[in-house]
Amino acid sequence: MIGLLLSGIAFAAQNALDPAGPLAGRINSLTRVMIYLLSAIFIIVMIVLAIAAFRRQRHTTPEPEPHNAVIPPQHDREQRLSRTVTAGVLLSVAILFVLLVSSFLIGHKVFTSPDRSNALIIEVNGRQWWWDVRYDHPVPSQIVTTANEIHIPVGRPVVLRLGSNDVIHSFWVPNLHGKMDMIPGRTQEFALQADRAGVFRGQCAEYCGHQHAHMALLVIAEPEDQFNAWYQAQLQPAPAPSTASQINGQKVFLSKPCVMCHRIQGTDAGGRLGPDLTHVASRQTIAAGTLNNSREHLSQWIQNSQDVKPGNRMPPIPVNGNDLNSLLDYVQSLK
Amino acid sequence: MKRYWFILIVTVIAISSGCKREQRAFHEQPPVVHTVDSNTVMQLPPGASLPVQNVKNDYEQNAYALSEGKRLFSAYNCNGCHSMGGGGMGPALMDEKWIYGGKPEEIFSTIVAGRPNGMPSFRGRVPDFQIWQLAAYVRSMSGQLRKDAAPTRDDHLQGRPPESMTKQKSD
Numbered sequence: 240m241i242g243l244l245l246s247g248i249a250f251a252a253q254n255a256l257d258p259a260g261p262l263a264g265r266i267n268s269l270t271r272v273m274i275y276l277l278s279a280i281f282i283i284v285m286i287v288l289a290i291a292a293f294r295r296q297r298h299t300t301p302e303p304e305p306h307n308a309v310i311p312p313q314h315d316r317e318q319r320l321s322r323t324v325t326a327g328v329l330l331s332v333a334i335l336f337v338l339l340v341s342s343f344l345i346g347h348k349v350f351t352s353p354d355r356s357n358a359l360i361i362e363v364n365g366r367q368w369w370w371d372v373r374y375d376h377p378v379p380s381q382i383v384t385t386a387n388e389i390h391i392p393v394g395r396p397v398v399l400r401l402g403s404n405d406v407i408h409s410f411w412v413p414n415l416h417g418k419m420d421m422i423p424g425r426t427q428e429f430a431l432q433a434d435r436a437g438v439f440r441g442q443c444a445e446y447c448g449h450q451h452a453h454m455a456l457l458v459i460a461e462p463e464d465q466f467n468a469w470y471q472a473q474l475q476p477a478p479a480p481s482t483a484s485q486i487n488g489q490k491v492f493l494s495k496p497c498v499m500c501h502r503i504q505g506t507d508a509g510g511r512l513g514p515d516l517t518h519v520a521s522r523q524t525i526a527a528g529t530l531n532n533s534r535e536h537l538s539q540w541i542q543n544s545q546d547v548k549p550g551n552r553m554p555p556i557p558v559n560g561n562d563l564n565s566l567l568d569y570v571q572s573l574k
Numbered sequence: 575m576k577r578y579w580f581i582l583i584v585t586v587i588a589i590s591s592g593c594k595r596e597q598r599a600f601h602e603q604p605p606v607v608h609t610v611d612s613n614t615v616m617q618l619p620p621g622a623s624l625p626v627q628n629v630k631n632d633y634e635q636n637a638y639a640l641s642e643g644k645r646l647f648s649a650y651n652c653n654g655c656h657s658m659g660g661g662g663m664g665p666a667l668m669d670e671k672w673i674y675g676g677k678p679e680e681i682f683s684t685i686v687a688g689r690p691n692g693m694p695s696f697r698g699r700v701p702d703f704q705i706w707q708l709a710a711y712v713r714s715m716s717g718q719l720r721k722d723a724a725p726t727r728d729d730h731l732q733g734r735p736p737e738s739m740t741k742q743k744s745d
Contacts, residue, residue: 405729494698495698495699496698496699496700496701498699499650499699499700512649554701554703554704555701556701557701
């Protein structure tokens with residue numbers, strides 16, 4: 240029943256009990272062993288306690304004993320009691336020892352550094368309140384920069400280099416692994432692997448300020464060939480605006496405060512304070528998993544992001560109707 | 575008994591008067607509504623001098639706005655030229671000498687319109703309310719603002735006393 244409850248209730252895309260990789264699988268098996276074993280112990284203890292309580296009630300005699308009464312020694316009763324207590328202590332120690340050793344072994348396996356000969360290396364930097372993602376490559380022209388969405392190939396180990404630019408964040412994609420803190424001034428290596436394709440939601444797991452709750456990311460695990468196609472598409476500079484509206488939209492983008500913080504490769508916009516927007520239209524969400532990536536949401540976000548995610552770093556951008564339409568056309572063309 | 579109530583009320587009023595310094599708004603309006611004519615580069619007019627504008631920048635008393643100004647100062651790379659106020663490629667901002675004037679509206683127009691020999695114009699690129707936050711913060715560098723509102727520390731290592739400890743130099 241507990242197992243059913245645990246696996247049934249939670250949201251499928253963000254569920255530590257529905258592991259999608261070997262590391263999350265090990266953590267999950269340890270969790271289940273602990274939950275089942277400890278539930279069984281809890282139930283047994285409760286049953287024994289209930290029996291003891293009811294038996295005691297039946298045998299109690301209300302008559303008071305005199306002050307100087309000599310209680311006769313009950314040797315066999317004492318022996319029985321001490322035997323029971325000894326057995327209980329030994330059993331508890333044994334069970335705790337088994338749990339200790341298994342959790343130690345699994346912890347050791349889960350956090351040892353992986354084989355990097357075939358690993359994909361991704362730098363992830365926590366920002367208030369989004370994720371800066373950079374796929375590392377020895378050839379600089381092959382480096383991909385994106386935000387809030389990490390694509391990984393199925394079956395290949397991934398090494399994340401976690402860091403932070405402001406405060407402590409924590410990277411947590413429950414279907415793939417446990418949590419790992421992202422500490423300013425430190426690079427923390429963290430290995431992941433997905434064994435099946437799927438979209439897995441992650442969430443910042445260390446309180447990092449006003450919009451901590453709206454700091455989510457998606458990890459998209461896909462077959463190697465799909466991943467490679469995605470990677471090649473991300474390597475391209477932003478598509479040049481083709482329609483008159485898109486051309487005007489690009490002009491609006493480049494002459495408004497957008498350029499102070501955002502980058503669109505292939506244009507003059509080179510800001511590094513906000514998410515890279517080179518291929519923003521190819522992403523599923525905006526504002527770090529807060530909104531689906533649709534025209535309405537983009538419009539709402541550009542005009543007054545403080546309504547959607549109060550306290551976020553993006554100032555309201557004053558654009559009038561025509562320019563806003565052009566800007567949306569342009570941003571939506573950035574596939 | 576009455577006296578205790580009096581003391582209590584006076585204390586509460588005294589404490590709550592300090593609350594405004596942390597007041598923060600998500601829908602920022604620039605504290606100064608009328609636009610400062612930012613095209614004037616030279617302060618010297620022909621004939622009689624222009625009437626003094628004396629703009630009051632409310633952000634100068636708001637600790638949150640000042641800390642935002644401090645964050646933007648490095649985020650928008652002001653420290654690329656002005657260093658952390660000490661100057662480098664651009665002039666120092668933590669002393670009392672101001673080439674183009676050190677009043678709030680003068681700093682505002684310096685940022686909006688730019689100045690000859692290197693200071694770029696940020697017109698249209700930085701929202702007005704953020705420019706006022708920057709202008710307020712810049713004045714805290716030379717110790718011109720209230721000590722309880724000026725930033726008290728850096729997020730990183732700092733090689734100088736914090737803005738709240740900076741003493742205003744007098745000629």
